[in-house]
Every structure is written in C-alpha cells, then in structure tokens.
Amino acid sequence: MKDDRLSNREIAQVRKAYTKSYYARIRQAKKEGRPVAYTTALGPTELLYAMGVDVCMPENYVTICCAKQMAKGFCEEAESRSISPDLCSYARCGLGMMYSMDGPMGALPEPDFIVGVVSACDPHAKWWELTARHYNVPLFLIDSSYRLRRKVEPHHEAWMISELKRLAGFVEEQTGLPFVEDDFRECVRLSGEAHATFAEIQELRKHIPAPRGMREMVGDLFYLITQAGRRESVDYYRMVLKETRERVRRGEGVLDEERVRLYFHNIPLWFNLQIFDWLAAQGAVVAMDFYTNHVWHGFFFDGGRFDSEDPFRDLARKWLFFDNHVGLPVKLSRSLISAREWGCQGAIFFSNRSCKVYSIGQPEQMRALEQELGIRSFTFEAEMADPRSFSMDRWKEHVGMFLDFLVDARR
Amino acid sequence: MQTDFRNVLKERHKWGLQHQENGGLVMGCYSAMVPEELMWSCGVLPIQFLMSPGTYGESQAYLPPYTCDCSKSILEEYLDGTYRYLDGLMVSHVCETIRGLAGILSVRWPERFVHVFTAPACNDLGARRYIRAELMSLAEKLQSLGAAPMSPERLEEAISLYNTNRELINEIYHFRGQNPGAVEPEQVLSAVMSAGIMPRPQHNRMLRELLKTIHKGPERAGTRIILAGLLFEIELAEGNNLFSILRESNALVVWDDLASGMRYRLERVEGSKGDDPLDRLVESFMGPQPAPLRSPAERKAGQLLKAVREYGGEGVIFLIPKYCDPILFEIPTLIPILKENDVPSLCLEVSGSLSEGQMRVRVEAFMEMLSGSSADSIWA
Numbered sequence: 001m002k003d004d005r006l007s008n009r010e011i012a013q014v015r016k017a018y019t020k021s022y023y024a025r026i027r028q029a030k031k032e033g034r035p036v037a038y039t040t041a042l043g044p045t046e047l048l049y050a051m052g053v054d055v056c057m058p059e060n061y062v063t064i065c066c067a068k069q070m071a072k073g074f075c076e077e078a079e080s081r082s083i084s085p086d087l088c089s090y091a092r093c094g095l096g097m098m099y100s101m102d103g104p105m106g107a108l109p110e111p112d113f114i115v116g117v118v119s120a121c122d123p124h125a126k127w128w129e130l131t132a133r134h135y136n137v138p139l140f141l142i143d144s145s146y147r148l149r150r151k152v153e154p155h156h157e158a159w160m161i162s163e164l165k166r167l168a169g170f171v172e173e174q175t176g177l178p179f180v181e182d183d184f185r186e187c188v189r190l191s192g193e194a195h196a197t198f199a200e201i202q203e204l205r206k207h208i209p210a211p212r213g214m215r216e217m218v219g220d221l222f223y224l225i226t227q228a229g230r231r232e233s234v235d236y237y238r239m240v241l242k243e244t245r246e247r248v249r250r251g252e253g254v255l256d257e258e259r260v261r262l263y264f265h266n267i268p269l270w271f272n273l274q275i276f277d278w279l280a281a282q283g284a285v286v287a288m289d290f291y292t293n294h295v296w297h298g299f300f301f302d303g304g305r306f307d308s309e310d311p312f313r314d315l316a317r318k319w320l321f322f323d324n325h326v327g328l329p330v331k332l333s334r335s336l337i338s339a340r341e342w343g344c345q346g347a348i349f350f351s352n353r354s355c356k357v358y359s360i361g362q363p364e365q366m367r368a369l370e371q372e373l374g375i376r377s378f379t380f381e382a383e384m385a386d387p388r389s390f391s392m393d394r395w396k397e398h399v400g401m402f403l404d405f406l407v408d409a410r411r
Numbered sequence: 412m413q414t415d416f417r418n419v420l421k422e423r424h425k426w427g428l429q430h431q432e433n434g435g436l437v438m439g440c441y442s443a444m445v446p447e448e449l450m451w452s453c454g455v456l457p458i459q460f461l462m463s464p465g466t467y468g469e470s471q472a473y474l475p476p477y478t479c480d481c482s483k484s485i486l487e488e489y490l491d492g493t494y495r496y497l498d499g500l501m502v503s504h505v506c507e508t509i510r511g512l513a514g515i516l517s518v519r520w521p522e523r524f525v526h527v528f529t530a531p532a533c534n535d536l537g538a539r540r541y542i543r544a545e546l547m548s549l550a551e552k553l554q555s556l557g558a559a560p561m562s563p564e565r566l567e568e569a570i571s572l573y574n575t576n577r578e579l580i581n582e583i584y585h586f587r588g589q590n591p592g593a594v595e596p597e598q599v600l601s602a603v604m605s606a607g608i609m610p611r612p613q614h615n616r617m618l619r620e621l622l623k624t625i626h627k628g629p630e631r632a633g634t635r636i637i638l639a640g641l642l643f644e645i646e647l648a649e650g651n652n653l654f655s656i657l658r659e660s661n662a663l664v665v666w667d668d669l670a671s672g673m674r675y676r677l678e679r680v681e682g683s684k685g686d687d688p689l690d691r692l693v694e695s696f697m698g699p700q701p702a703p704l705r706s707p708a709e710r711k712a713g714q715l716l717k718a719v720r721e722y723g724g725e726g727v728i729f730l731i732p733k734y735c736d737p738i739l740f741e742i743p744t745l746i747p748i749l750k751e752n753d754v755p756s757l758c759l760e761v762s763g764s765l766s767e768g769q770m771r772v773r774v775e776a777f778m779e780m781l782s783g784s785s786a787d788s789i790w791a
Contacts, residue, residue, distance in 0.1 A: 130744060143698075360478065364518050
C-alpha cells in the first residue's frame, strides 16, 4: 500500500505552491479589474474577502523577499529616499520594493485602496500613508483601544465593532460592492475554524519530541495571516493537523532526541531561518514561540473561540487580543504559560530594532521566566528584515555557549 | 521685568507636591491628548513628564537602546524615586514606545494606577460613543483613587479655565508671529511646557503678566523660521546650544509645530455654557489628533504652509529626537510638499548624537541657503 503521509518538508512544498498561486491570483484580479486592497499583516482579511476584495499584504511579500536574500537592496533603496534606517525594516524593504517597482516575484500590483491599522504600531499607520500617497489611492485607518490588562470593558468592544462596520462602509464606497452579512458570517466562521485547528496543532507541540518547531510554524502562519476567512486556510490546517497527529502517534519529532526545548520570543529573522536548522543540529528545538501563538492567535491562545453568534463581535474580540493591543501584564503572562506548558528549558529573546511593540518589556519577561520557572534566557539584537543587522557566526558562538550552559545546568 | 517660565521648569515637582499637600491627587501624564480638564474637575492635577538631563543608568536595563531618550528619562526617574509622589500615570497613545513604557511601569508597580488613553484618529459616532464611555469610566477609576466624583458644573469650570489658558497661549504665539524677536522662543516654549506642570489658575496669571511685559519693539532683522517636530525642555535650559546657535545665525522663530508647543492641544474646547460639558469634551477628542501617529502628514504639511503664509516663514527646521518613529515617518512626506511650495527645510536630530559643532555647521549652512532662497532640504 502506498504511503501517502506528508513530511514537514512536503507540507512546506504544498504551502510554497499555494503562496505562488496566491500572488498570481492577486495579479490576475488586478488584470480583470477586481478590487485589490493592500493591508497590513493584522488587516481584517475576513471582512475584505467577504466583500469580494483581493487582499495583498506587502509585509508578507517582504518575508519572501528576505528568504530570497533580496531585502538589503530594497532597504537601501528606501533609505536613499529619506526613509530613516532607524525605522522598521519591514517598512523600509516594502517601500524599497514599491519605489523600485520590483520584488521576489516581480512588482506587486497597484492597490485600489489601502487599509492600515493605527492602533497596532507606528509603521502600521505611517508606512501606509506613504504608500497611499505614492499610488494616490484612498487610505482607511482602523483604530482600536489599548488595554494594559486582559479585561475588556463594553465600550472597548463596541468601538472595535463600530470600526469594522465603518470599514465595511468604506469598502462599499470604494468597490460599489454591497456588504452581505451572510458572506461575512461565513468568512468569520472559516477564520474561527482555521484558528481552532491551528490551536490544536500548537497543542501537539507539547509532545516530546515536538512534531513541529518554529521553523515549520512560521511557515504555517501564512494562512492565518493572509488567508483568514478563506476555505483554503481551513483545508491547510486540517491537513497539517492530521499529519502532525500521525507524527505524534509514531513518536516522530523535528529531532529524534531533544537535548534542549526552547521558547523563542519575537519575529523570526526572515532572511536567516537557517538559525532553526543550526539549533536543530545542536539538539535544540523551539518547542513554543511568541510569534505564532500570541500575535494573531492571542484570543484563541487565551482560550477564546468564535461563539458569540455575531460575526462582528467575534472578529472584534480577535482584534482586541492581538499582542499589539494588549499591555505587558498580558504579554508576560502569555510568555509564562507558553514556556511552562510546552516544557521549555531555555528562552531566546530577539531584541528587534524593527519592532518596539514586541521588544519593549522583554527584560521583564526574561526576569519572570527565571524567577517563576527557573528558565534562563539569551538575548540578541538585530532586525527581522534587514540582513545587515545580523552576524550568524557571532550568533552561533554565543548561542552555542548558552545551549551548553543549559545542558550543564540540567545535569 | 519679564516673567520667566524657565524658572517654573526648574522647580517642576513643586506644584504637584503642593497640590498633594492640599489634599489633591497628582497624575503623571505623557502627551496633552489626555483629558486634563476631566482630571482637574475631579481635583486631580495632571502634570506632564519633563525630560531630565544626564546619563541614563538603570533604565537601560529595562528599555532597549533603540528607544528615545524621553522614555528612558521618565523610567529613570520612576526607578530613582523622583516620581514616587505620583498617584498614577496616564499616557496617550502617541507612539508604541510610550505604550510599552506604561506596560513596564504597570508590571513593576502593580499597585499603582496606570492607564493608556486613546484619542481616536477618526471622527464618527462610534468613536464619539467610545470616548464618552471612556471618560466616564476614567472618572470612576479616579474616584476609586480618592478623587472627587465627576460633576457637570466642575467640568464646565475646568473647560472654561483650560480654554482661557489656550487663548492666552495663542495670544502669545500670535504676537510673536507678528513681532518676531519681541519674545524669545525659549520663553514661548517654556510657557507652554509650564502649563503642563502647574495648576492652570496660576499659569493663567503668569501668562497675563508675561503678556503685559512684551511689547512690539523695533523690527528685528533676521530670517523667519518655523520649528517642527519634538523638542524637550532640556534644550531650553541655559547652557544648551540650539537657541543660541539660532540667534547667532540670525534666525527668528515665528511659529512652531512642536509637541511641546502648538501641538499641546491648543484648540479651544468648543460649545457654549449650557451644553453638556462632557459632550463638549468628547467632541474635542475627535480625530485627527495633533500627534503625528494619529494625523495624516499631509494635514501637518497644510498647517506648516499656513503658518509660512501667515507669519512670513522662510524655512522650516525639523527637530527630530533619535528613534521617534512617528516623526521620522512624516519626513518623507513633509519635505517634498514643502519643497513643491518653495519652502526649504532642515532636519536636525536632537537630544541624540549631534554635537554643538555639528549643529552649528548645519544651522549656519541652512541659513546661508535661505539667504540664497532656494527651496531645498538638508538632512542632518
């Protein structure tokens, strides 16, 4: 009987093929005159897809650009146009691609309108202003409250719902297409199902050996970010869940023998995902990470589900629990849960010059991990999308010593 | 003798401590986009954080090196006990660093009141309802700290008091714009910054005294410039370089668009007596906001060009604190728009790495360029 099981590598091939077809679909939409919107990686894809809009995320395109080792040139292009090198490297690389009319699969199609998120971070508001001005297209900025702690007051949720409805009105104006509640309900349902399935996959990472590491999960995240609200995201996660369960049943992990289980905090270095391969070669697996579990998925990580019967309310709740919309007390408690429940013995905190939202407050989290769980941390500074910021040799030297320290400490 | 607001800045904790001795609460604030009128009406004195000169020590263990000096200064003074007397902290969402700082403080001092206030970027019914509910919720939280309950009468009085303050500051700005040189830019900026650390009744009295003493003198020759960006009060202290270099370069500041200047929520809270004061306050918080993060850069460009026309501005100097992302993001939009309108500009990094000599060379070069009146920009 033919073995039709997929390895992690084969799952990645499925995803890569779909990614290509996704960008081809956006180009085709533009050719055929269907509306194309740029939005940020936190953009409300569920609403946009429900309204017949093709969603294009330059941030995601930047990650592909980084993987293909093209980011440096685009960052430099932006810097030559008064974009400060102190600003976010996603924005610099994305703007550089826009100014150069180029990218890893060619230039992105021009947007018909842009949806930014003022409440998420500084670049999520201001980068899109520059883009909208460049293409001379309308810009819509979604706003939201910010809570230091978990508690949601009724007016926080009501405003978030109001902002999503305001966006629906804006999209109607831009496209001439009506908002149809049943379509939106279906997209939110699909998004909820994708998140719930993703949560099950994350749960399986608790097994020793971990069946999927951070390298695999950051790839999986593509569907949660760009395809939330589409059937394809549900199908993909169901496939991954099935394969991951099977791996757990057979006792197969990223590593046959785990020397150290790690917790990783911040965005990955998109231009150097090989750091995870190197960690694996040292017997270390990133069993849990902040990026795939707490940012988009925060509401679900905290135990929430789309069960209010009101698609606007469900989506509003997802938004209110993005890591970008909550304060350090929530971030800290999530890090503690992730490190403890996934059995991590050490932590790597990437102090990311390109992302203050995720990086400020890391020392408090490191302290809490050590004081409450006895977990020691290593930290390094770089930028997620600018390869000029990182030296692999030095990193290997320092992390190698840290891993030895962790192993010695366990003896 | 002219009232010197720089002396007020030298004793920046005096007013808060006095207010507390008289039984009031004191709230440390960052950005004017917090409901100061509401706080005052409940017996709470909002005081804006000022930046302390000096090196930063312990704060560097908590904040990454790529954050602004301002956030480090606030944290440093929390850690060394300078702000021990505060009853709480309220910051407005004007950048991600300040939100992050609020998070650190809420973890380090969980027993203290820490709040992030969001003034909406938009202006619609949903935002209006949100702000109304937020202000009411905030009043309850202040009351639980020991503040007086919110009352329409007291809120009305507070709005009136703050409006008077805004009118007086606007009067100084207008007078200075018409008569550059009649009052030094440090005085004007110190006056605005002082508003953030002392009770408005006393501040209004001092502003009136200042207005009595400034007179239209013989017109001073010089190049009329506008300052924009962000400037911390340490640049106003004696011995600091920026303003002396400007004077020596024959620059006359006629207007500013600084967070510690004209962006200090200086527009009146509209409406008249008899209207619900809470509704009036809500309306004043509708977007877009003065802060760059919550306002399109093109709007800012329009305000700068308006000031150029009204006060005969010949160039704009942007003062950009190191790692201030919202301002850095505006520059690529503002400079071309100014250039299209024949307004030259200079970008200066302040409170960071720029030494006196470097600053002098750049300012002098810019002034020489202005005398040749070509619309260009210099990034320093």
